Amino acid sequence: QSVMAGAVDVLVIGAGQAGLAAGFYLHRMARDAARGRGGPAPSFAILDANEQPGGAWQYYWDTLELFSPADYSSLPGYRMPAWTGPGNPSAAHVVDYLRAYEDRYGLPVHRPVTVHAIEDHPDGGYLTRTDRGTWTSRAVINATGSWRRPFVPRMPGAEDFTGSQLHTTGYRGREPFAGQRVVVVGGGNSGAQIAADLLPAAAEVTWVTRRPPRYLPDDVDGRALFALATGHVQATRRGEPSPGGVGSLGDIVAVPPVRQARDAGRLQAQPMFSGFTPTGIRWDDGRKLEVDTVLWCTGFRPDLAHLRPLRPAMEGTVPATAGDPPTRSRDRDGLFFLGYGDWCGPASATLIGVGAPARATATAAARHVLSGG
Numbered sequence: 001q002s003v004m005a006g007a008v009d010v011l012v013i014g015a016g017q018a019g020l021a022a023g024f025y026l027h028r029m030a031r032d033a034a035r036g037r038g039g040p041a042p043s044f045a046i047l048d049a050n051e052q053p054g055g056a057w058q059y060y061w062d063t064l065e066l067f068s069p070a071d072y073s074s075l076p077g078y079r080m081p082a083w084t085g086p087g088n089p090s091a092a093h094v095v096d097y098l099r100a101y102e103d104r105y106g107l108p109v110h111r112p113v114t115v116h117a118i119e120d121h122p123d124g125g126y127l128t129r130t131d132r133g134t135w136t137s138r139a140v141i142n143a144t145g146s147w148r149r150p151f152v153p154r155m156p157g158a159e160d161f162t163g164s165q166l167h168t169t170g171y172r173g174r175e176p177f178a179g180q181r182v183v184v185v186g187g188g189n190s191g192a193q194i195a196a197d198l199l200p201a202a203a204e205v206t207w208v209t210r211r212p213p214r215y216l217p218d219d220v221d222g223r224a225l226f227a228l229a230t231g232h233v234q235a236t237r238r239g240e241p242s243p244g245g246v247g248s249l250g251d252i253v254a255v256p257p258v259r260q261a262r263d264a265g266r267l268q269a270q271p272m273f274s275g276f277t278p279t280g281i282r283w284d285d286g287r288k289l290e291v292d293t294v295l296w297c298t299g300f301r302p303d304l305a306h307l308r309p310l311r312p313a314m315e316g317t318v319p320a321t322a323g324d325p326p327t328r329s330r331d332r333d334g335l336f337f338l339g340y341g342d343w344c345g346p347a348s349a350t351l352i353g354v355g356a357p358a359r360a361t362a363t364a365a366a367r368h369v370l371s372g373g
């Protein structure tokens with residue numbers, strides 16, 4: 001039996017950008033209530049597995065730069081401070097910003113606390129079991145991101161490959177790859193950025209993508225992506241033809257290092273290989289390549305293992321959601337999802353995009369709690 005760690009109305013799991021944005025709106029309700037405005041507010045706490053603030057941003061590589069300027073990378077309430085370096089802000093700048101954001105609003109973040117399982121409370125609401133005791137709450141907002149669930153496709157011969165394999169989550173910079181022959185797999189932003197980043201250090205960089213790389217127009221940044229994602233969702237909701245989501249424009253934001261490598265002809269993508277040899281990779285046409293490292297930039301899945309006991313309704317590989325934006329579980333009252341991807345709000349996996357779904361989620365969670373749910 002684990003000890004009781006706390007009882008709140010709303011428990012937020014995860015203190016990355018999504019959990020903090022929800023925290024901002026819950027904090028604002030409490031502040032307004034204390035000033036006698038806007039009725040009662042729910043109590044809340046935020047649990048986070050990391051030792052330090054910053055969510056996934058603290059694990060990104062040093063040379064990563066945001067797709068957008070600081071002005072278009074802000075959470076609700078508090079603008080990201082200006083970036084004085086070249087290009088767009090670095091991941092470290094985002095970590096500093098998220099730390100300052102927590103402090104500014106005095107958000108009740110408890111860390112390091114890892115949630116193992118969420119169960120139904122026999123008296124209603126939820127029981128959240130962690131490595132530091134059990135919490136009870138009426139509502140749960142899941143904002144656990146995807147960083148801890150890297151996805152790597154299965155490939156024939158992978159177990160016999162004697163070189164090394166790692167995922168985006170293991171990439172912290174080009175130094176360990178100096179002089180190596182590296183294959184980078186993946187036609188998204190991580191693949192393009194890491195392939196470009198490796199060029200000055202690795203002996204050979206082979207970039208492999210399932211379909212030819214699709215670059216967004218060079219002038220498209222995070223603000224334009226946000227506008228596109230929003231337009232797509234609004235049109236679909238009105239039953240009108242969509243102007244096309246972000247995917248209609250391309251997959252890769254041409255941030256300056258990627259653009260430079262591409263324009264210099266150094267980012268030529270090869271088609272996907274079909275399997276491993278003991279010392280490299282092979283294609284269906286019989287071609288082989290000797291390599292030291294295969295770096296999988298093949299994405300993530302939502303980190304939701306702790307919800308297994310609740311068995312929320314699913315839609316494909318993600319929980320089924322409803323609402324506008326769709327952040328509440330379709331069948332589990334008081335259970336919400338925030339930040340993971342477009343399935344829980346347009347552009348909700350971005351700094352600029354998570355504000356609107358966070359506001360709707362905090363409001364819906366409060367309403368659920370205060371209506372006695």
Ligand code: FAD
Pocket residue numbers: 013014015016017018019047048049050054055056057060064065066067068073113114115116143144145146147148189190222303306338339340349350351352
């Ligand atoms: P996270 O940042 O992953 O935070 C989730 C938190 O939940 C973590 O602190 C984690 O420890 C905690 N957690 C998870 N499971 C548990 C558990 N069981 N118990 C307790 N705590 C738990 N977005 C932009 O807006 N602009 C960009 O330029 C941009 N560039 C990107 C570049 C790359 C290479 C990548 C991979 C992503 C980029 N993104 C960008 C997307 C953005 O970084 C992520 O979408 C964002 O970090 C997700 O935020 P989050 O709060 O949902 O999750």
